[in-house]
Amino acid sequence: MNLAVMKTKAEQGLLEAFQSVADTLPGGADVQKARREAADRFENLGLPHRRIEEWKYTDLRQVLKEALPPSIGDSTELTIADVIVALGSLASLDAHKIVFVNGAYRPKLSTPMDLEGLEFSPLSSALVNGESKTGLTRTSGPKDDATLALNTAFMSDGAVVRIHDGAELAKPVLIVHVRAGKEAFSATVRHVIDVGAGAKVTIVEAFVSLPGVTDEGQINTASEIVVGDKAYVTHVKCAVDKGAVTHLSNWMVRVGKEAEYRGFQQTQGIALARNQIFATFDGEDAKLNLSGAFLGRGGDHIDTTLVVDHVVPGCESRELFKGILDGHARGIFQGKIVVQQAAQKTDGKQMAQAMMLSPDAEFDSKPELEIFADDVACGHGSTVAEIDEEMLFYCRSRGIPEEKARVLLTESFIAEAIETVEDEPVAEALKMFARGWLQAD
Amino acid sequence: MATVETIEQVKQIDVDQYKYGFETQIESIKAPKGLDENTIRYISEKKNEPQWMLDWRLDAFERWQAMKEPTWARVSYPKIDFQDLYYYSAPKNAEGPRSLEEVDPELLATYEKLGIPLKEQEILAGVQNSRVAVDAVFDSVSVVTTFKEELAKAGVIFCSISEALRNHPDLVKKYLGSVVPKSDNFYAALNSAVFSDGSFVYIPEGVRCPMELSTYFRINEKQTGQFERTLIIAEKGSYVSYLEGCTAPMRDENQLHAAVVELIALDDAEIKYSTVQNWYPGDANGQGGIYNFVTKRGDCRGKNSKISWTQVETGSAITWKYPSCILRGDNSRGEFYSIAISNGHQQIDSGTKMIHLGKNTSSRIISKGIAAGVSQNTYRGLVSAHRKATNSRNYTQCDSLLIGDRCGAHTVPYIEAKNSSAHFEHEATTSKISDDKLFYCMQRGLSEEEAVTLIVNGFVRDVLQQLPMEFMAETQKLIGISLEGSVG
Numbered sequence: 071m072n073l074a075v076m077k078t079k080a081e082q083g084l085l086e087a088f089q090s091v092a093d094t095l096p097g098g099a100d101v102q103k104a105r106r107e108a109a110d111r112f113e114n115l116g117l118p119h120r121r122i123e124e125w126k127y128t129d130l131r132q133v134l135k136e137a138l139p140p141s142i143g144d145s146t147e148l149t150i151a152d153v154i155v156a157l158g159s160l161a162s163l164d165a166h167k168i169v170f171v172n173g174a175y176r177p178k179l180s181t182p183m184d185l186e187g188l189e190f191s192p193l194s195s196a197l198v199n200g201e202s203k204t205g206l207t208r209t210s211g212p213k214d215d216a217t218l219a220l221n222t223a224f225m226s227d228g229a230v231v232r233i234h235d236g237a238e239l240a241k242p243v244l245i246v247h248v249r250a251g252k253e254a255f256s257a258t259v260r261h262v263i264d265v266g267a268g269a270k271v272t273i274v275e276a277f278v279s280l281p282g283v284t285d286e287g288q289i290n291t292a293s294e295i296v297v298g299d300k301a302y303v304t305h306v307k308c309a310v311d312k313g314a315v316t317h318l319s320n321w322m323v324r325v326g327k328e329a330e331y332r333g334f335q336q337t338q339g340i341a342l343a344r345n346q347i348f349a350t351f352d353g354e355d356a357k358l359n360l361s362g363a364f365l366g367r368g369g370d371h372i373d374t375t376l377v378v379d380h381v382v383p384g385c386e387s388r389e390l391f392k393g394i395l396d397g398h399a400r401g402i403f404q405g406k407i408v409v410q411q412a413a414q415k416t417d418g419k420q421m422a423q424a425m426m427l428s429p430d431a432e433f434d435s436k437p438e439l440e441i442f443a444d445d446v447a448c449g450h451g452s453t454v455a456e457i458d459e460e461m462l463f464y465c466r467s468r469g470i471p472e473e474k475a476r477v478l479l480t481e482s483f484i485a486e487a488i489e490t491v492e493d494e495p496v497a498e499a500l501k502m503f504a505r506g507w508l509q510a511d
Numbered sequence: 512m513a514t515v516e517t518i519e520q521v522k523q524i525d526v527d528q529y530k531y532g533f534e535t536q537i538e539s540i541k542a543p544k545g546l547d548e549n550t551i552r553y554i555s556e557k558k559n560e561p562q563w564m565l566d567w568r569l570d571a572f573e574r575w576q577a578m579k580e581p582t583w584a585r586v587s588y589p590k591i592d593f594q595d596l597y598y599y600s601a602p603k604n605a606e607g608p609r610s611l612e613e614v615d616p617e618l619l620a621t622y623e624k625l626g627i628p629l630k631e632q633e634i635l636a637g638v639q640n641s642r643v644a645v646d647a648v649f650d651s652v653s654v655v656t657t658f659k660e661e662l663a664k665a666g667v668i669f670c671s672i673s674e675a676l677r678n679h680p681d682l683v684k685k686y687l688g689s690v691v692p693k694s695d696n697f698y699a700a701l702n703s704a705v706f707s708d709g710s711f712v713y714i715p716e717g718v719r720c721p722m723e724l725s726t727y728f729r730i731n732e733k734q735t736g737q738f739e740r741t742l743i744i745a746e747k748g749s750y751v752s753y754l755e756g757c758t759a760p761m762r763d764e765n766q767l768h769a770a771v772v773e774l775i776a777l778d779d780a781e782i783k784y785s786t787v788q789n790w791y792p793g794d795a796n797g798q799g800g801i802y803n804f805v806t807k808r809g810d811c812r813g814k815n816s817k818i819s820w821t822q823v824e825t826g827s828a829i830t831w832k833y834p835s836c837i838l839r840g841d842n843s844r845g846e847f848y849s850i851a852i853s854n855g856h857q858q859i860d861s862g863t864k865m866i867h868l869g870k871n872t873s874s875r876i877i878s879k880g881i882a883a884g885v886s887q888n889t890y891r892g893l894v895s896a897h898r899k900a901t902n903s904r905n906y907t908q909c910d911s912l913l914i915g916d917r918c919g920a921h922t923v924p925y926i927e928a929k930n931s932s933a934h935f936e937h938e939a940t941t942s943k944i945s946d947d948k949l950f951y952c953m954q955r956g957l958s959e960e961e962a963v964t965l966i967v968n969g970f971v972r973d974v975l976q977q978l979p980m981e982f983m984a985e986t987q988k989l990i991g992i993s994l995e996g997s998v999g
Contacts (some may be wrong), residue, residue, distance in 0.1 A: 123583070395931075411916065411917070414916070424928075426928070426931035426933075427931065428931055429898075429901075429930060429931045429932070430898075430931075431931050432927070432928060432929045433926075433927075433928045434925070434926065434927045434928070435924075435925075435926040435927075435937070436923070436924065436925050436926070437922075437924060437937070437939070438921070438922060438923050438924075439911075439920070439921060439922040439939060439941055440919070440921045441911070441913065441919060441920045441921060441941050442918075442919045443913075443916060444913035444914065444915060444916045444918070444943040445916070445943055446913070446941060446942060446943070447940075447941075447942045448940065448941040448942070449938070449939060449940040449941070450922070450937075450938075450939050451936075451937060451938045451939070452924070452926050452935070452936075452937040453935060453936045453937070454926065454928040454933060454934070454935045455933075455934045455935075456931050456932055456934075
């Protein structure tokens with residue numbers, strides 16, 4: 071009966087890969103211990119499969135066929151011009167850039183980080199120096215999540231960013247991940263972001279690739295974000311790739327008292343994506359806004375799974391996720407709002423919508439409310455439909471050709487989610503990505 | 512005024528004073544305690560069943576033994592010892608020919624107490640339109656079915672399933688288990704192995720059933736499980752409305768109720784199935800009560816067929832129930848209207864499944880959950896459209912109301928669209944009774960409890976309107992009683 075007994079090829083590959091690289095991964099004795107524990111955890115758990123409720127629609131055991139060799143301390147030759155090409159519409163964004171190539175920090179491609187109010191160090195050196203130990207465990211994800219265990223076991227680099235109390239950064243911090251080279255690899259990164267009380271910052275994570283890169287790649291990324299009291303954080307992740315790329319992502323967020331956290335994730339051109347967000351309210355009267363856009367075609371499989379945990383009273387959460395599905399792509403949305411008994415006066419709203427462009431597309435949605443407090447106003451909604459024929463007719467009756475009308479309607483559909491990003495240049499760049507995807511049909 | 516009446520009733524009835532909590536002293540015949548092949552042979556023999564039925568049961572039992580109790584629902588209860596139950600209990604007099612005169616007068620008195628008018632003449636004296644044919648099931652056995660002759664004139668078969676097995680074996684053989692297979696789930700398999708009685712309804716082609724059909728279930732014996740099986744077949748172009756009511760006396764131990772209901776609607780047929788479930792919910796400390804683990808499923812097998820479920824769930828310690836519709840025929844329609852009220856220590860995990868298989872199928876789900884006390888109330892539902900189900904439509908609305916800060920209301924919908932022309936909308940809200948509304952009512956002179964009852968009745972109105980007239984008034988009162996003690 072126990073499915074986890076038989077190890078799949080990918081599971082075996084991952085465990086063997088860990089054995090072979092464990093000694094070369096950065097970190098002191100305590101970090102190594104944590105890695106081994108995580109690897110043991112993974113060995114027990116195995117890859118998540120559809121019998122696990124949270125993974126009902128994304129059977130990693132089934133779809134993850136093999137484990138690619140981990141990339142550690144990659145040294146692929148890249149120029150700043152290459153990074154600009156890879157960044158596409160985000161290249162023109164005026165930002166402090168922290169660049170990683172195949173999962174390794176590249177100071178020469180990054181902006182010098184001698185900024186007032188911001189401290190930065192690459193995780194690879196922070197783990198060795200022990201300076202980020204406190205940062206690493208300040209947030210919490212689920213204890214029995216295999217993707218997180220793999221991240222802890224394999225994390226080779228990342229950005230450790232600390233924003234000082236009261237600091238307001240004029241320009242966004244852009245964390246760039248470039249996939250480059252002809253060799254297929256897996257990269258595991260972990261970011262630790264600590265935003266001080268009253269600080270204000272925009273952080274953008276971009277997962278992009280160079281033209282001519284190998285079609286295969288596996289990314290496992292995790293971000294831990296602690297939002298201090300009264301801080302205001304905009305956090306964007308934009309994963310734009312092509313080929314047979316697997317993208318496993320975890321965000322773990324804690325929001326402090328009277329703070330506001332605005333998260334957004336855009337996923338397009340990824341063959342297999344699982345975006346998990348775990349957000350917890352730490353202090354009262356805080357606000358959380360999570361939204362996202364997912365664009366899938368061909369056999370793409372894009373899964374967004376989030377848990378918003380209202381632990382304290384008086385908080386507000388909003389979610390809006392929109393997706394466009396073409397070909398036989400599959401979109402999944404699982405959103406859970408938990409309101410604990412102490413979290414009176416909670417206001418939570420959630421919406422997930424998908425537009426299907428092809429008869430073979432599939433959308434599975436599971437918006438969930440778990441409420442233990444009575445003085446609350448919570449709601450969720452979910453819709454799935456084709457392009458509205460009447461709207462199409464309206465556009466055409468105004469002289470817009472059908473093809474153009476379709477693009478207009480799909481673009482405006484997805485734009486509603488993107489526009490929740492308040493930073494205009496960032497939102498514009500995201501829209502450009504979406505437009506590029508829609509027109510590449 | 513209805514509300515005032517309700518409030519008075521509420522005052523009279525404490526949680527411990529469950530209205531239907533009386534035991535009837537009737538001699539009964541029981542199968543030996545426990546469950547093995549012999550129990551099944553015993554039941555089958557008692558009912559003079561044909562060999563194929565016994566084989567069917569034994570096969571189900573074999574499958575059941577290989578199955579595990581489901582644990583995914585948001586309910587918690589001590590493990591059930593399936594060997595510590597009586598699987599068959601029948602009032603002694605029930606064996607033999609059935610006419611009202613031969614029914615134990617004690618039993619008739621019981622049904623009178625319950626307010627079930629069994630005596631035909633009494634009903635005949637009433638208004639023509641409000642006539643209801645009743646099949647009463649006492650513990651495991653169908654005791655009496657009224658109005659048989661009149662129904663027979665219309666060609667309608669309405670009898671207990673054991674009688675149907677004797678008189679219409681071909682029909683039973685053809686349809687039994689065709690909607691809920693033997694090994695569908697743990698409790699359905701158990702039911703298939705040991706089901707004792709239940710109702711059988713067959714509406715012939717083109718017939719509109721001349722009256723409402725109704726079944727009344729009551730668990731009386733201690734430590735008995737009730738496993739009834741209902742099978743309703745609506746032939747082409749027919750219509751039937753079926754009501755079901757349930758009660759049990761107070762008991763310390765938890766009693767098990769695992770029923771299976773199968774509905775089959777052929778071309779252009781319509782089945783309307785209404786349930787008012789008011790089993791004993793346990794006392795104020797969560798002791799006792801009924802475990803209500805029910806599998807209900809309707810199959811819209813024919814074109815343009817329609818199945819509509821309406822349920823009012825106020826009783827049971829634990830409810831685990833998902834009346835579903837398989838929308839197989841093109842243009843078929845499924846509906847689910849539900850009021851689920853939990854108070855005290857009750858746990859409800861209920862909802863529906865709408866499985867769109869045919870073209871142009873549509874479904875509608877309206878669920879109203881009310882949680883009070885320290886109860887947990889979960890809506891769990893699935894709406895799915897398969898690849899070939901073009902133009903399927905669904906509208907779902909799940910509203911939850913919380914009364915008190917120690918209860919929980921949860922919504923777990925699954926929406927799966929495998930077809931781009933599917934058009935699914937889902938909406939859910941959870942809130943408490945708004946202070947504004949409460950203030951408004953109280954400012955008009957209503958007490959807090961009256962105001963709450965009024966607001967709750969308004970909250971569930973969409974569903975109440977779906978109930979047959981006979982049940983509507985009763986349900987409104989039931990809501991008041993169920994919410995007793997939830998305010999202040």
